[in-house]
Amino acid sequence: MLFLLLDVSGVCHLRCQRCLEDLPHSVDLASRLQLLEGDDLMQDDASDEVDGIEASKELDVLALVEDEILLSLPFAPRHDEGVCELATNSFGRADDRFGMLAQLKNKF
């Protein structure tokens, strides 16, 4: 039996579904995928804890890693309770940005 071991760690920047501000999300994944050939894939008898994937000559590992990360992400990411209020106060900064844009526009 052949296995592919994935060990992924890093930080993804998600968007908080409450305040729409940046939400850093730590990713720390370790998964074991069983490499199966066409026939084995049909009678996928891999146990529940191990996912079976089709082994091809050229496996798109990057896409595989991407899928694993996407699957691990929360469906509706949010800051912890109370943290969003800080972000709401930063709307002042957003206004400043618009102010700066207006100033730039007046220059031209």
Ligand SMILES: [Zn+2]
């Ligand atoms: Zn938030």
